[in-house]
Amino acid sequence: MIRKSSGSRGFTLVELLVVIAIIGILVGLLLPAVQAAREAARRMSCSNNFKQIGLAAHNYHSAYKQLPMHMGGTRRVPAQASWFSGYGDDCNMMMLSVFVGLTPFFEQQGLWDSISNPNSVDLNNPGTPRTPPWPAMGPTPTEEENDVVIVNTRNNAYPPWMTEIPTLRCPSDPGQGLPAMGRSNYAACLGDALHYTDNGPYWFNLRGWPKIEVHTSSNESVLASCRGTFVPRRSMKFRDILDGLSNTIMMGEIATDLGDRDIRTMPHTFAPGTFSGLRDNPVGCRPDIDPERPRFWDPSLTDIAAGNQGRGFRWASGCQPYTAMNTILPPNSETCMSLGDTTPGVLSASSRHQGGVHVLMADGAVVFLTDSIEAGDPNIGTVATYGTGQRAPGSQSPYGLWGSLGTRANREVITESLNQ
Template sequence: MKRTERSGFTLVELLVVIAIIGVLVGLLLPAVQAAREAARRMSCSNNFKQLGLAMHNYHSAYNQLPVQGSGTFRPDTQAGSGPNDFPGHNQRSLSALVGLTPFFEQQGLWETISNPYDKDQDPSTTGDVWQAMGPGTWVREFPPWATDIAMLRCPSDPGRGLPALGRTNYGVNVGDAIHYTEWGYWRFGNNAWLQDQLANAKAGCRGFFVQRHHCKFRDVLDGLSNTIAMGEMVTDLGDRDSRTHININNGWFPDGVRGHANVCDDDLDPQRPQFWANGVTLEGGDTRRRGFRWANSNIAFTCVNFMRSPNAPLCFGGGWSSTGQASVASRHQGGAHVLMGDGAVKFITDSIEAGDPNDSSVFNGSTAHPAGSESPYGLIGALGTRASREITEEF
C-alpha cells in the first residue's frame, strides 16, 4: 500500500518564520517613522516657503512688510475684564499673519476680518456688529480668531483644539534683544502717546519686524539673505514643556532675563530638562501659551527672538503680555526651521553658535551692550538683527 505524505509547515518552521517576520518589522518600523517625519519636515518647510512668497508679494503690493501690531485703536474706550474689552477696536493687537492672509490663499478669511461682522448673522437686529478688523484677538466668539489655518501649522506638531484659539507654528523675528519688543514704536498711557519711549524701542527692537512699525526691506542693512524674517515655534500640549509654557518668575535687570538670557535654566527639572520643575511659577491662563493665538501680536503667540539657540526655555520677565527670551523651537529632531528675508528656508541646529547665554541683551542705557552694539549672542544673534553689520558665515 502506497503512503501519501501531507505537505505543510511544522510547528518549528512556523515559529521560525514568525520570528523572522517580527525581526524584519522591527527593523523596518524605525525607517518608516523616519520617512514619515522627513515628509512632515518637508511639508513644514513648504509652508514656510509659501509664507516667504506671501511676504514678498505683500511688500511688492504695499512697499512695506505687514505690520506686527496693526489694527484699530480708540483712546476713549479702555479695558474692562470681559469678552467685550476695548469696544470698537482691538488695541492694535493684530499679528503680521493677519495682513498676509489674502496672500496665502485665505482671501475668504481676510474678507471676514476686514469687514464688519454681524455676531448673530441676523441683519434685523442692531448693536451686535463687530467693527472691521475685528474685536480683541482673545475674543473666541469672533470666528476668524478661533480658526486653525492649515498653512500656519507644522505637521510634526500634534497640538490641536481647545483651550487654544487658532494655533500657529510660525512667528516673526523681533531681534536679539527684549527691551520694548512687546511695545515697539508705540505706547499709550493716561490718554496720551508716550513718545519718549521711542529711544528705548529704537535701541531694543533690532529684528526683521518691529511691533507697530512700518518695516521695509530697505531697513535690512545686513542683507535679506543674511537676516532671519520668521522662525518656527511649537505649540503647548498642556504639559510643563519649557518651550511652550511661560516662566514668569525671574524679573528684568540686572538679575532677570534682560541681564541674563539663561536665567530661567535653574528652574528646569534636572531629571527631564525639557520641562519645568514642580513649584516654578508659570503663566496660568489657559490660552496664554506659545502659539495659541495666531492673530495676536504678543511675543508669546507670534514672535521669536534670537538670544539663544533653538529649543531653549521660554523665559519672560513678567506675564504673558510682556516679553522675554523666546527662541525658535520645533518637534523636528535637533533644531528648527527659519525663513530668511530673501525667502529661503533653512534648518538651524541646536548646536549653532550662540555666544554667552549668561550675557545681557542690548538696550538703551546699558553699559555692557549699549544701543547699536554688536549682538552678544554670536551667530544666532547676528542672523536675528537687521542692521548691526555683523559678519556671518554660512550655516
C-alpha cells in the first residue's frame, strides 16, 4: 500500500529569493514616486504658510495703513546712552524683523502679548522671576558678545525670541533647535542693492545707540540704494510700490543652516574689500567655493559666520542673514556678508525644494521661481551712494527679471509669466 504525504508542499529557497527580489524591485520603483509625492505635499504646505504671511501683511496694512517695519522697535534716546552702553537688554535697539509685528495677524496673539508687555520669565533661571523684567517689545534679539569687553549680552533667555513659530517654517527644511534662536524660512525683500540696506536712515553705533542721520547725503543714499518693498527703519506703504503689487517681490523663501558649510546658509563674513568691495563686485566671495563640491565653502576657508549666525537663525532679528533677502544673485546662490551679521550682504532666496524657491508677491500671490530665472550680469556692482557707483540712482536693475522683481519703483516692465 502506497502512503501519500499529508503535508502541503512549501516554497523552495529559489522561489523565495525570486519573490523577495521582485518585492525589492517594486519598492525601488515606488519609493521615488512616494518621496516625490511627499515633497509635493511639503512644498504645498510651504506655499500655504507663505500665503498666510501675505494675508497677515495685508491685514496689518489695513489696520495701520503701512507695512510692518523692517528693523523697527525700541531704542535708547541719546540722553540715556553712552559710548560704552552696548547692546544691553533695556531695549531692542531697533533690530526687530517684520515678523514681530505680524505675530497677532497669523494667529500668534499669545506670543504678541508676551512681547508687547514686560516679561519676567528667564529661560536661564526657570521658576525665578527676572528682576528687572524684560522690557515691552523685548531686548535685542542677539546671542553674540559685543566687541566691548564689559558688555556680554546673551538674550537667549528671553522666551519669545527662542520660540519656534510653525507658520515661519517650511516643512521641507529639516533644521531645528539650537544654536538657532527660533528659525525662519521666510525673509523680507530689500531690493537689488547693498548700501544702507543694513541701517536705512539710521546710523548704528555698535557701542552706542541707533540715531537718525540728518545730513542730506545719507537720506539721498537711502533713496538711491534701498529699492525693495522694505527699507530698514522706515515706514513703507503699498502706495510706495509704483511698479505694481503683482510685479514686486515682498518676501522670499530662505533655507536655514544645518551646520554643513552650505554656501546658501552659512554666510561668508568677510568679503574681499569689505563694504566697497562687495558693492562693486557682488560675486567677490565666489572664489572661496570648494571647486570639488560647489554647494559648499572651501574646507580651508575661515571667514564664515559663527555657528549661531546661520541663515534664518533668528526669526525676531531684522539683521540680514536672518530675515532679509535681495535680488542681486539668482536663487540658491552663495551668501556673502561685508563683514558680519549686522552688515549688508549679498543674500538671495534659497530653499530645500528641487529647482527653485517660493516668493511672496506684494499682492499676496505666492509664486515658485526656478533657479534659472533670468538674472542679468552678476559682475555689475550695486548702487553705492547717491550720485556715485557703477549705476545711477533710478536706473534699471542690471540683474534682469530677478532684479526687476525685487525693486518697487523703477518702472521696469514685466512681460514674462511668473507662473513657472
